[in-house]
């Protein structure tokens with residue numbers, strides 16, 4: 357198919373044609389995804405040398421939609437296919453791509469992101485986990501934190517400081533870390549909503565072969581920014597839908613994979629505030645005639661509509677292959693604001709009952725509301741806090757002066773140590 361003239365309809369038709377010949381529900385999930393990868397329809401926007409067809413950026417979403425509609429299974433959910441694979445495609449050596457991309461896209465390897473540290477979240481480039489080269493191996497020591505799914509990941513995207521004498525951003529290197537080794541200890545963190553979806557990770561003489569450096573030594577900040585750019589792509593679809601009665605091994609294994617994946621994210625709808633429950637909760641609580649409440653319900657509705665249009669603009673930009681604009685940060689801020697307003701409204705509607713987390717016989721949404729009240733704070737932290745989104749918009753979009761920084765232009769050894 358000629359990428360210049362490919363239309364959505366022609367790509368969708370080509371995917372349907374391929375699928376009707378290729379689909380075999382009795383394959384294993386990995387066998388099916390291998391077939392999908394080799395066809396070029398798993399990631400059609402990638403180059404023909406790397407599992408793709410050189411089609412436009414939006415063709416991935418079209419192919420996945422058609423495969424799902426036809427009752428099949430596309431690439432796995434999660435940061436392996438969403439963040440690690442595109443980063444390694446863009447910055448990894450050919451040898452690393454050969455080893456790492458296929459299992460990330462078949463789901464044989466699941467991934468986590470080891471970026472944040474106790475003293476380096478918003479100021480990610482200030483991280484202190486240290487990698488020291490020893491021949492063909494790097495030895496890594498330090499602590500990471502808030503690492504979603506690290507307790508069951510096979511591989512990690514790891515950023516560590518490989519040169520303390522370089523300036524802050526120039527001393528970092530990006531690695532692929534094998535999580536299954538004695539130097540990696542993962543401790544789940546229990547959150548205030550009682551879930552434990554992220555972890556602390558302690559690295560004690562953890563080992564990484566030099567061949568698993570992504571990009572070049574000292575260029576880790578540029579590679580990490582590529583991962584963050586993929587993470588801020590607005591509108592990532594985390595949904596998994598399988599026909600309950602669909603037969604076959606592929607579907608059974610995909611359903612089990614999705615169930616396992618979704619355990620981590622089961623509270624994520626609550627962290628967005630559950631605006632969908634507000635009107636019904638107000639009605640069943642006899643509060644729908646309250647004029648102040650009605651006014652605020654409409655404000656949430658208006659904010660949601662505006663955010664949807666921003667997301668749509670971001671999607672069109674992405675599909676046209678344009679670099680990310682301000683929509684990612686604007687959309688992220690809007691989601692935080694909507695979550696906060698929903699939290700406030702749910703609390704006002706539920707009153708003191710909102711503190712009860714036990715199921716209510718006459719109202720099954722009760723537990724969900726209690727979970728909303730303790731989950732929405734995460735919305736304005738994960739993926740870059742509200743303040744950081746405002747800094748990004750101010751500096752890179754409005755051209756405002758950068759924040760003063762005491763650590764600019766000096767070896768990080770002189771400014772970065774607090775111990």
Ligand SMILES: Cc1cc2nc3c(=O)[nH]c(=O)nc-3n(C[C@H](O)[C@H](O)[C@H](O)COP(=O)(O)OP(=O)(O)OC[C@H]3O[C@@H](n4cnc5c(N)ncnc54)[C@H](O)[C@@H]3O)c2cc1C
Pocket residue numbers: 468469470471472473474475476477478479501502503504505554734735737738739740741742743744747759
């Ligand atoms: C649900 C969830 C999942 C996550 N998953 C992962 C993961 O898988 N892997 C991973 O590595 N990390 C993960 N994180 C961590 C996340 O990236 C960090 O929490 C985030 O970057 C903020 O860093 P911090 O928590 O260290 O807060 P800090 O950076 O310490 O910020 C504290 C407060 O200070 C404010 N602040 C900081 N700097 C500035 C500034 N320059 N200007 C104005 N205000 C500022 C912040 O906005 C915030 O209000 C996750 C977090 C959440 C909530």
